[in-house]
Amino acid sequence: MDLRIDMSPSYQRRGEIWSKWKRAHLIDSILNDFDIPKFYISNFLRAHSPLNENRKGYAIIDGKQRLGAIFDFFEDKFPLNPSFKFDDDPSLELGGLFYSDLRLRYPAVSRRIDSFSPTIMDVVTDDTEKITELFIRLNMGEAANSAERRNAMQGPVPALVRELAVHPFFMRKIKFSTARMQEFNLIVKIFMFEHLGGFSDTKAKNLDKFAKEADDWSREHATDENPMGPYRETSNRIYEVLERLNKEFVDRDPLLTKQGEIPIYYWAARNFPEKTNELRDFVLEFSELVMDNMRGQRDEQRQGNQELTTYYTLSRTTNDLHSYVGRYKIFEKRFLEYLRAPGRVAGRR
Structure with missing residues (x-):
């Protein structure tokens, strides 16, 4: 890989999104002379730029996955797909071969990618907004999700x-x-709740609006001494809660598979800091009660607990304000009952 290229500027999406099949399919397209989309690269060689975060000659704006796939193929990190056919000579059995195999056994074919000359759009600007706006515009289609586009926005959030x-x-x-920054989406929801001091709708447009309002604040009020203002204070409060949650839950915790439930757990840890060490045991018990209640109604046709049924129903629309408020009200009530239960050993049920 060319070390002069910064493959991970802050406005970029996370790598390793493409599967090996998709990366090999790109090589298929190059070897068979199909058109490849343009690459957009920041050029920092012409002048000093504050956008050159990692002090390299270039930084990728759009085309990271494609460029990474080409580099990786040259380094034998994946082979051609088994189904690969070379259109100029379909009799050649090239499927499954690595780049080094092609160079050794079929040099005429390997020269197709050795001599591949991509179309590069050279971007020269000192304006961060123009860089990020270009990235967003280029990725407004299916390739970029809301979390990835929000990550390319400006401002404190x-x-x-x-x-x-x-x-x-x-x-x-x-x-x-x-893989597609799902945790970023979860974090900005928690960030918005903490900053506003309560729950809110977390549909994409609301999260984008929150980030935009923070950017507007930054343009009017940020200083070199205090660039993040109240948003840094919000981040610090979140960090304190995360420290407690991190001690309570285990690595790759099976209780943390549902993104929509984690803000509820966070809010409980926030509101009852001295009881966070009781939280995981309660979540385990409560989750089992909710699921057992639903299985009983479905499989055994028995009347369920209305409160648990409501929680389950609300969990199906996790981005609505009504869902957050309703679920947390039930969760907190049950948590307090759990803490007051007679005969319970603190920290273990």
């Missing part, structure tokens, strides 16, 4: 969310896929 994303709770404890 995306920057602080990136900081929180490397907390051990999100790095080690959660057990859902983070």
Whole structure:
């Protein structure tokens, strides 16, 4: 890989999104002379730029997955797909071969990718907004989800969310896929709740609005001494809660597979800091009660507990304000009952 290229500027999406099949399919397209979309690269060689975060000559704006796939193929990190056919000579059995195999056995074919000359759009600007707006515009289609587009926005919220994303709770404890920045989506929801001091709708447009309002605040009030203002204070409060949650839950915790439930657990840990060490045991018991209640109604046709049924029903629409308020009200009530239960040993049921 060319070390002069910064493959991970802050506005970029996380790598390793493409499967090996998809990366090999790109090589298929190059070898068979299909058109490849343009690459957009920041050029920092012409002048000093504050956007050059990692002091390299270039930084990728759009085309990271494609460029990474080409580099990885050159390094024998994946072979051609088994179904690969070379259109100029279909009799050649090239499927499953690595780049080094092609160079050794079929040099005429390997020259197709050796001589591949991508279309590069050279972007020269000192304006962060123009870089990030270009990235967003290029990825407004299916390729970029809301969390990825929000990460490319300006202002305190995306920057602080990136900081929180490397907390051990999100790095080690959660057990859902983070390939497309799903944890960023979860963090900004928690961030908004903490900043507003209560629950809110967490549909994408509301999260984007929250991030935009933070950016507006930054433009009017941020200083070199205090660039994040109240948003840094919010981040610090979240960090304190995450520290407690991190101690309570286990690595890749099976109780942390549902993103929609984690804000409820967070809010309980926030409101009852001295009882966070009781939280996981309660979540385990409560989750089993909710599921047993629903199985009983479905399989045994027995009348269920209305409160638990309501919680389960509300959990099906996790982004609505009504759902957050209703679920947390039930969760807190049950948590307090659990804490007051006679004969319970603190920290273990």
